[in-house]
Amino acid sequence: MGDKHQIRFEPVGIDIEADEDETILNAAFRQGVMLMHGCKEGQCSACKSFLLEGDLQMDRYSTFALADYESEEGYVLLCRGHAYSDLEIELVNYDEDMIRSGLPVCTAATTVESIEPLTHDISLVRLRLREPGLRFHPGQYVDIRIPGTDEHRSFSMANVSAAGGLLEFIIKRYPGGRFSGLLEGVLSPGDPLELTGPYGTFTLRSASDRRLVFVGGGAGMSPILALLRQMAESGNEREAVYYYGARTERDLFHLEEMARLARQLPGFRFVPCLSQDAPAGWAGEAGLVTEVLERCEPALAECDVYLCGPPPMVDAALPLLENLGVPGDRVFYDKFTTTAAAGQ
Template sequence: MGDKHKIRFEPVGIDIEADEDETILDAAFRQGVMLMHGCKEGQCSACKSFLLEGDLQMDRYSTFALADYESEEGFVLLCRGHAYSDVEIELTNYDEDMIRSGLPVVTAGTTVDSITELTHDISLVRLKVDEDAGIRFHPGQYVDIKIPGTDEHRSFSMANVTVADGILEFIIKRYPGGKFSALLEGSLSAGDPLEVTGPYGTFTLRVSSDRRLVFVGGGAGMSPILALLRQMAESGNEREVVYYYGARTERDLFHLDEMAELARQLPKFRFVPCLSDTAPEGWPGDGEGETGLVTQVLERREDDIAECDVYLCGPPPMIDAALPLLESLGVPSDQVFYDKFTITAAAED
């Protein structure tokens, strides 16, 4: 362990302590301070902040996340930064309510409870948490699951609202050759141990807002959005909400019964499945449904989206298409929240 130093975050006036051997972001996680973040590996720019004072040195990072000229001006990535003196940092991207509601990040043991196929390439994975684990999370957050036999991990969002019943529930897309997801094809089974670390993420429902909600997801991106919908149903939330879910074909749709049940519990909720490939004859039958990319449907149907809170979760191409679209439609950036899945190895969600 190295020396410890005080870190002060402005303009929120929060102090933490960081060891020289840990990143500032990890130190914040350890102490229950949930700063804005994304990849945690210096590849995005979600944790970019400005160094006001002190000696901060960074591990290697991508210049796509922090350009050389930004570094020269004093910007830093908290996921790469180590403090070698007391440091004062100005947060440039933050949600004070989220920061102060953070939960300490812990590493916990779990065992596989069940693995169930939802579609031809998506699984429902339930992990039973060890009794002494002490892990908690807010709906919409994620954990890192350690890949057995390696030092690597993959990040997955929980679909459930709480760990009160001792279960973590995940919706995971299976990729051929995926370092973790391929294990769901038969290598993992009930009773196998898995280590998880979390919670991470700021993809949580801002309960202080009463704006109409627009959820946009695709594939396994349903997981954290389902957690938010379940949270709304449990709490009796009366906000108007529509969920546009993108899939290629009808066989890629799942949890339709739960969507119908949520619509019964939430009278102002609508679920709109969007098929990007040719829709089957008679689509969508008696229910709501659209054809085209989910972002195209969003643009067609949402005339007043600038007055909404928009939550996006799915693969990078969907997020990359949605963000500039929302900007062009006049949605303020502080009303847009997204969880951008990253693809690793042969393509892993």
């Protein structure tokens, strides 16, 4: 362990302690301060902040996340930064309510409870915690360590809490995937898995009463399902619509649960969108989910928009939302890097 230093985050006035051997972001996680973040690997710019005072040194990072001229001006990546003195840091992207409602990150041992197919390439995975104690907000995610390695993959929980000792994940299987490939005959019920979390800021903002627009595809249903289940359990009456993008009908799943949620939440609609081969008489929408969103939602600027799906979908949706006048602080997503997603 290295020397410890005090870090103050402005303009929120929050103080933490950081060891020289840990990144500032991990130090914040350890103390239950949930700063904005994405890849946690220096590949995105979600944790970019401005160093006001002190000696901060960074591990290697991508210049796509932090350009050289930004670094020269004083911008830093908290996921790569180490404190070598007391620091004062100005947060650039932050949600004060989320920061203050953070839960301490911990490492937990689990065993595989079950692995079930949802579609030809998506699985429902349930893990049982060996000991109670893991807490998370609906919509957050954990890092699951790939057995026998120091690598991990990030997956969002689909359930509201771990009160019953189970964690539920919707995971897309990729050919040769470092983790997802294990779901095809390698991992079995009873096998141990280690995870660390919770992470992420993809949570319902209770202070808002704006209409909710959820946009997703593939295994991105996992955290959105958690939020919808949370709304159903709490009796949340906010108007909500969920646009779910799939290629064909065989890529759709959890349709019965979506119907049940629509009965429980009178203001909720589920809109499946098929980008290929929409059959005759198809009751949903046809086209890419971003195209459907633009066609069907003329008043998005007045809504809270939650995005979760393949990185290309999220990357296509963000400029679209900006062009449609949606303020950046009303768009919520956890930015996973393409490498992390494709290599699952």
